[in-house]
Amino acid sequence: MLQIFLAEGFAHFTLADLAARLRCSKSTLYALAHSKEQLAVAVVGHFFRAAAARIERDVAEAATASPANTVGAYLRGVARELRPASPAFRRDLAAAPATRAEYERNTRIAARRIRELVAAGVDAGLFRGVDAAFVGQAATAVMTAIQRGDIGAATGLSDADAYAELARLLRHGLAGESTGS
Numbered sequence: 001m002l003q004i005f006l007a008e009g010f011a012h013f014t015l016a017d018l019a020a021r022l023r024c025s026k027s028t029l030y031a032l033a034h035s036k037e038q039l040a041v042a043v044v045g046h047f048f049r050a051a052a053a054r055i056e057r058d059v060a061e062a063a064t065a066s067p068a069n070t071v072g073a074y075l076r077g078v079a080r081e082l083r084p085a086s087p088a089f090r091r092d093l094a095a096a097p098a099t100r101a102e103y104e105r106n107t108r109i110a111a112r113r114i115r116e117l118v119a120a121g122v123d124a125g126l127f128r129g130v131d132a133a134f135v136g137q138a139a140t141a142v143m144t145a146i147q148r149g150d151i152g153a154a155t156g157l158s159d160a161d162a163y164a165e166l167a168r169l170l171r172h173g174l175a176g177e178s179t180g181s
Contacts, residue, residue: 055078082160
C-alpha cells in the first residue's frame with residue numbers, strides 16, 4: 001500500500017479501489033483503520049517511522065566513520081527517503097489536514113535532531129565555532145519551508161532535492177576555520 005501511495009498519492013482512492021488494487025477485502029482495510037483518512041495517516045506514519053529508523057542507522061554509521069559527517073548523513077538520509085514520494089503523494093500529504101499534521105510533526109522531530117547534531121559537533125570541536133542554536137534554527141526554518149512547499153514553489157526542487165541541497169549547505173558551512181566575523 002505504501003508503494004502505491006508514494007507513486008500515485010492517495011486522495012483519489014476509495015477504500016474499495018485500494019482493496020481491489022491490494023487484492024484484499026474492504027474489511028481487511030477497515031481492520032487497519034476505520035476510515036480512508038485514518039488509513040492514510042497510518043500509512044504516512046509508518047512511512048516516516050521506517051524512514052527515521054533507516055536515517056538514524058545512517059547517522060550511527062557516519063558517527064563511527066567520521067563524526068563530522070553526522071549532519072550531512074542525516075539530511076542525505078532524509079533526501080533519500082523522500083525521493084520515492086511522487087508529486088501526487090506530496091500534494092495529497094499537504095492537502096489533507098491529518099496527513100499534513102503528520103508531516104509537520106516529523107519535520108519538527110527532524111529539525112530537533114539537526115539542532116542536536118549541530119550542537120554536538122560544535123561542542124566536540126568538529127565544526128567551526130558557530131552558534132549551534134542559530135544554525136539549528138536556520139535549518140529548522142528551511143526544513144519547515146520545504147515541508148510547506150515554499151522551497152519547491154520558489155525553486156522547483158522536490159522535497160528530496162531540497163534536503164540534499166540543505167545537507168550540502170550545512171556540510172560546507174560547518175566545516176573549516178572560524179572567520180571570527
